[in-house]
Amino acid sequence: MxxxxxxxxxxxxxxxxxxxxxxxxxxxxxxxxxxxxxxxALRLPELDGGGLYWREPDGGYRLVVQRGFSDAFFAEVERLASDSPQAEIVRQGRLQCSCRDASAHCTDPSLGSPAICMMPRPRASTLPTTYQRLSMKIGHEPSYRLQHYPISIGPYLNKPPPRSSPKYPERG
Amino acid sequence: MDAAGIGVWEYDHVTDRIAWSPALCALLGYGAAQVPPNLAAWLDLIHPDDLPGLQARIAAALASDSPLYAAEYRLRAADGRWIWIDARGRVAQRDGRGGPC
Known part of the structure; x- marks a missing residue:
C-alpha cells in the first residue's frame, strides 16, 4: 500500500x-x-457541511445557502449581527477557527485549520459591499497545502434568480 | 519497501487474521496493538463510499485466478483523517478448488 x-x-x-x-x-x-x-467546496474531503453568508448594508451577515446544518444550528447562525464576534472574524479577512469551545486544532497554528473559509475580496475602486472576486482557502495540514482559488464572480452577483431555481438536497 | 514508504499487509483466510508491516502502521499512524485484527475490523476503517467497490474487487480476486488485486480507496488514519491508499495484492496460495488458503 x-x-x-x-x-x-x-x-x-x-x-x-x-x-x-x-x-x-x-x-x-x-x-x-x-x-x-x-x-x-464541500466536495473536498473532510468537509461535512458549510454555508455562505451575504453581507448586508448594516454590516451584518445573512446565511444565503447552507448544507448539512441542523434546523437548530441554522436558526442560531442564520443571521450574524454587525457587532457579533463572528462578523468581526469575517471583517478580519483571515482564515481562523470559530469554534465555540476551543480545542487543540484551534490553538495550535501548526496544525492548520480543519475548515474552509471563503473570503470576499473587495476591488479597490468599488463600494465596500461590492465584491468582484472571491477566494477559497483550504487549510488542513498536512493533508492539504493552503490553496487559493480565485474566481471572478462579479458579473453574476447582480443577475436576478429565475422564478424556479433547482433545489439541492440538504445533507443529513 | 519501508524506505519507499510502501506498507505491506497479509491476510490469512483460514484464521481470519491480518498482519501489517511497521511501514503500514507508520503510514496510518497506528501502533502495533491497534492494527485491526481481522477482515471485518479492517473494513470498518474503509470510507463508506469506497467500501462497496472494494468488496467487489476483493470478491473478484478471491473467486478467480485473478493475478492481481488493485484498488484505490480511503482508509481512516489513527488521527481521524482519511488517507487515500493505492493497494495491490494477490492470493499467495490456493487450495485444490482454486480458493484462497
Whole structure:
C-alpha cells in the first residue's frame, strides 16, 4: 500500500475547478452560483457541511445557502449581527477557527485549520459591499497545502434568480 | 519497501487474521496493538463510499485466478483523517478448488 492522498486531492481540486468553470460559462444566476460555490467546496474531503453568508448594508451577515446544518444550528447562525464576534472574524479577512469551545486544532497554528473559509475580496475602486472576486482557502495540514482559488464572480452577483431555481438536497 | 514508504499487509483466510508491516502502521499512524485484527475490523476503517467497490474487487480476486488485486480507496488514519491508499495484492496460495488458503 502507498499513500496517494496528495495526487487524489490534486485530482479533486482540478476536477472541481473544471466543473465550476463550466458552470460559469453557463452564466448562472446568483442563487445557482452560490450553491455551486458551496457544493464545489464541500466536495473536498473532510468537509461535512458549510454555508455562505451575504453581507448586508448594516454590516451584518445573512446565511444565503447552507448544507448539512441542523434546523437548530441554522436558526442560531442564520443571521450574524454587525457587532457579533463572528462578523468581526469575517471583517478580519483571515482564515481562523470559530469554534465555540476551543480545542487543540484551534490553538495550535501548526496544525492548520480543519475548515474552509471563503473570503470576499473587495476591488479597490468599488463600494465596500461590492465584491468582484472571491477566494477559497483550504487549510488542513498536512493533508492539504493552503490553496487559493480565485474566481471572478462579479458579473453574476447582480443577475436576478429565475422564478424556479433547482433545489439541492440538504445533507443529513 | 519501508524506505519507499510502501506498507505491506497479509491476510490469512483460514484464521481470519491480518498482519501489517511497521511501514503500514507508520503510514496510518497506528501502533502495533491497534492494527485491526481481522477482515471485518479492517473494513470498518474503509470510507463508506469506497467500501462497496472494494468488496467487489476483493470478491473478484478471491473467486478467480485473478493475478492481481488493485484498488484505490480511503482508509481512516489513527488521527481521524482519511488517507487515500493505492493497494495491490494477490492470493499467495490456493487450495485444490482454486480458493484462497
Amino acid at each position: 502507498i499513500d496517494i492522498s496528495e495526487r487524489k486531492h490534486t485530482e479533486l481540486l482540478l476536477q472541481s475547478q473544471h466543473e465550476f468553470s463550466g458552470l460559469l460559462v453557463a452564466r448562472p444566476d446568483r442563487k445557482t452560483l452560490l450553491e455551486a460555490i458551496l457544493d464545489c
